Amino acid sequence: MTRAKSPTSDxxxxxxxxxxxxxxxxxxxPGVDPDHWFPDAEPAGNATTQRRFYEQAATARCAGCKALAACQVTAEVEERADLMLHDCAPHGIRGGLAPWARFERLLASNIAVETDKEEAA
Ligand code: SF4
Structure with a gap:
C-alpha cells in the first residue's frame, strides 16, 4: 500500500x-493556568474509573478549541520523536486526549507503517 507523504514532513x-x-x-x-492540562496524577493502568475521569477531563478541557486538529498533529510529531529518541511516553492532556490514548494511537500508526514496509519489501 502506498501512503501519501505526511503533511507534517513539511x-x-x-x-x-x-x-x-x-x-x-x-x-x-492569557490568564489560563496550563497546569490544568497536566493533572498531578495520571491513574495507573488498571484504575478504570480514574482513567474515565481523566479522559472526561481531557475532553472537557479541550472542548471547542479551534486548534484541536493542529494540536493532535503536533502532539503526534513530538511524542513520536520523544518515544523513539528518548523512550519517553506522552504525558498530560493534548488534543482532547489522555496520554495513554495518544500512546495507543502512536503504537497503532507504527504498526501501520511497519506493515507498509513489509508489504513494500
Ligand atoms: S486542543 Fe491542544 S491547544 Fe487546544 S486546549 Fe487542548 S491542549 Fe490546548
Missing amino acids: LARLRSLYDQITEEGLCTR
Missing part, C-alpha cells in the same frame, strides 16, 4: 500548526 506547515495553537488554543489564552 516544516513550514508544522510551524503554521504551532502558530495556530499559540493564537487559538484554549490552553494558551
